[in-house]
Amino acid sequence: QPSGISHPYALSYVFFGVCAGELRREPDAAEGFPLGCYSEADGRKMGDADFVIGYFPLYIYDGLRNQNPVISGATVDGTSYGDPCVTAGDCPSHTSCGQRGSCIPELPACQASQRDDCPSYAFQPIVDATSVEPAFSAQVSDAHAPSELVWVDYFATAGSFETDAKIMNDPDIGLSASYADAWRAPKTPGEVRLWAVVHDNRGGSAWIEQDVLVRAF
Numbered sequence: 001q002p003s004g005i006s007h008p009y010a011l012s013y014v015f016f017g018v019c020a021g022e023l024r025r026e027p028d029a030a031e032g033f034p035l036g037c038y039s040e041a042d043g044r045k046m047g048d049a050d051f052v053i054g055y056f057p058l059y060i061y062d063g064l065r066n067q068n069p070v071i072s073g074a075t076v077d078g079t080s081y082g083d084p085c086v087t088a089g090d091c092p093s094h095t096s097c098g099q100r101g102s103c104i105p106e107l108p109a110c111q112a113s114q115r116d117d118c119p120s121y122a123f124q125p126i127v128d129a130t131s132v133e134p135a136f137s138a139q140v141s142d143a144h145a146p147s148e149l150v151w152v153d154y155f156a157t158a159g160s161f162e163t164d165a166k167i168m169n170d171p172d173i174g175l176s177a178s179y180a181d182a183w184r185a186p187k188t189p190g191e192v193r194l195w196a197v198v199h200d201n202r203g204g205s206a207w208i209e210q211d212v213l214v215r216a217f
Contacts, residue, residue: 005138005139006136006137006138006139006140006141006142007061007062007063007064007136007137007138008061008062008138009059009060009061009138010059010060011057011058011059011060012057012058012060013055013056013057013058014055014056014058015053015054015055016053016054016055016056017035017037017051017052017053018051018052018053019037019038019046019050019051019052020037020046020050020051021037021038021039021040021041021046021050022037022038022039022040023035023036023037024036024037024038033053035053036051037050037051058203059137059138061138064136066133066200066202066203066204067131067133067204068131068204068205068206069127069128069131069150069198069199069200069204069205069206070127070128070130070131070206071125071126071127071128071196071198071206071207071208072126072127072128073125073126073208074123074124074125074126074194074196074208074210075122075123075124075126075180076105076121076122076123076194076210076212077105077121077122078122079105080126081095081102081103081104081105081210082102082103082104083102083103084101084102084103085097085098085101085102085103086101090103091103094106096213098191098211098213099191099211100211102211104191104210104211104212104213105212105213106212106213106215107121107185107212107213107214107215108185108214108215108216108217109185109186109187109188109189109214109215109216109217110159110184110185110186110187111187115160115184118184118185119184119185120162120182120183120184121182121183121184121185121212122178122180122181122182122183123154123161123180123181123182123183123194123196123210124152124178124179124180124181124196125152125196125198125208127150127152127168127179127198129175131150131198131200131204132147132148132150132168132169132175132200133147133148133200133202134146134147134148135147135148135149135171135201135202137202146171146172147169147171147174148169148171148200148201148202148204149167149169149170149171149200149201150167150168150169150198150199150200150201151165151166151167151168151179151198151199152165152166152168152179152181152196152197152198152199153165153196153197153199154166154181154183154194154195154196154197155194155195155197156183156192156193156194156195157192157193158186158188158190158192158214159183159184159185159186159192159214160183160184160186161181161182161183161184162181162182162183162184163181165181166179166180166181167179168198181196185212185214186214188214189214189215189216190213190214191211191212191213191214192211192212192213192214193209193210193211194209194210194211194212195207195208195209195210196208196210
């Protein structure tokens with residue numbers, strides 16, 4: 001084991017390409033990148049805005065293991081939902097039976113002319129604090145290993161979040177008192193799905209979904 005290495009490791013690389021059309025091999029690419037992105041409709045070559053390539057390094061250890069974050073549920077404005085149902089009559093007041101057979105909150109559609117003036121609702125996954133592990137790595141001794149950086153990315157099929165992500169645990173500061181994000185309902189009524197994706201900086205991830213019904217009260 002080389003000096004200064006706490007945990008021997010190897011590196012593996014994952015290469016990826018994401019194309020808004022069809023990914024094809026370039027027939028005459030003697031030099032440069034051998035793949036191109038082409039429209040499935042008319043075969044034209046698409047631009048840089050439609051094609052993303054990259055790679056991601058993976059550290060491989062014999063003895064170290066990184067667990068995925070543990071999510072036990074989610075809340076909307078501090079309340080958990082999800083009781084099974086068949087009809088709206090199976091659910092408490094101000095909730096409805098969602099398309100996936102669970103009780104979901106009913107929230108009013110936005111009536112404001114400006115998005116920032118729409119009322120917002122706090123959406124947060126319930127993440128077990130034990131999800132924050134010591135960030136053991138190759139070149140840091142176990143005794144000096146910091147805690148993991150853990151954050152939450154937020155997504156929705158409609159409406160908008162105040163920010164794209166929130167920090168749950170900062171290695172220098174510790175656990176955040178709240179990592180909820182504020183979701184604003186859209187103007188159009190209908191069922192909306194919210195996602196919270198929890199990541200740690202060693203490749204762990206987990207996610208949870210929450211449906212809400214936007215109504216024109």
